[in-house]
Amino acid sequence: MLGVIDEVIAPVSLASYFPRSLQCTYVLSGVTHEGTPTGNWETIGTVNCYVATPTGDYSKDKVILYLTDGFGPQLVNNRLLADDFAKNGFKTVIPDYLHGDPIPADALTSPESNFSVPDWVAKHGPERTRPPVDKVIAALVENGVTRFGGTGYCLGGRYVFDLAFDNIIQVSAVSHPTFLEVPADLEKYKSSSKAPLLINGCEFDEWFPPSAGIKADELFGEGNFSPGYRHEYFEGCTHGFAVRGNLSNAQVKAGKEGSFKSTVEWMKKYL
Template structure:
């Protein structure tokens, strides 16, 4: 696990959605389209992280979708006050935290939430940031019929076998500097996915680092432009594949 998964900035705005339940999971919900659903699988800062909820609000408005951000950490949270304090990162037992959020533990919850959305909406998609990247690939696996498309920015814990199995249109937003989505995984994705018979949108963000799309610094011109480009790209991708077919 790299320190890049902790680094970032908290954006200044107030989310406009509400909290409810999806399956047995607490969930942030925003938007009101009964036909179109987007599920966001959050990063290490969890379902309450304001930046993630603000992106959900943008997607809900700009895509015209109901956007769900379930809690996939079983009520655990990393303290937001350490976001800007690298000297305190040693206080976290991150390996133990990650072990409690393992794929074996969380994948069934992710799938169950997706099944519910699939049964209640005509079109569904999944977007994953960092930790959530592997999750959207699981939902997009061939034969699952859980989502109509997936998108991920700087995925963590993604494995080649999960890339091999993707069977829906897939978008990857890849920063130049990323210890989690390595150059080898970037190259593997770009070699394998075009041969899988699915639409593929790979976007490269030179000069930017892991977590930029959800935790970039708005005061930095390059990061601000990258965040906007990432947000607009996801919106365009979702609108393309969630429209009535």
């Protein structure tokens, strides 16, 4: 069975945890998906990672760095998506940058859950969560990886932007990103990054609303960003759709599948 819950948490300022000025109501929503992951847990640069490896021939010098939402690689949905990237020819690594302390899956499936997102966020600021990402990247580079595609969901979208600012990754794809300050982070991306940018947005999202997508189009669209830009917009979908979408809803199912398809196409084109 798919578990569904929409839990509204009181507004919380996140500026003390992330160096961006935000005030937003956090909504835990989505479903857990069915399936059996086929990848492996490995230690890379001292960090626990879920690794999905293609079964056929693939470019050993390229890796998709999959940066999860707050549910981490422990949520089966994330591991299944990583497996799907591997089926499309990309070795995919999910660093557990949350130190084994993700938002628990039962926060989605148990209506009685009293999980506090603000308390969790207070323990997972960038000073704690960014170092594991850097360790994994450094270890992969030591093992011959020369090109990284970053795909980030929710919280992971924040880190895709940060890695792109520093031109550590060569390709960027974000789906319903959180903790971005618009337009400042979009403007910084345009001025500092060389990584082609894909944004998968949706109709109902406090964190990256349609107005943010419109601003991104103004800045990057019509050939204004030479590395490459694409913006996909999925009607009828809510924040989290690309990972935790309710597949019994036809629009959401189309959004989840469409965002995955666009990300795979983006990686095949630029990575």
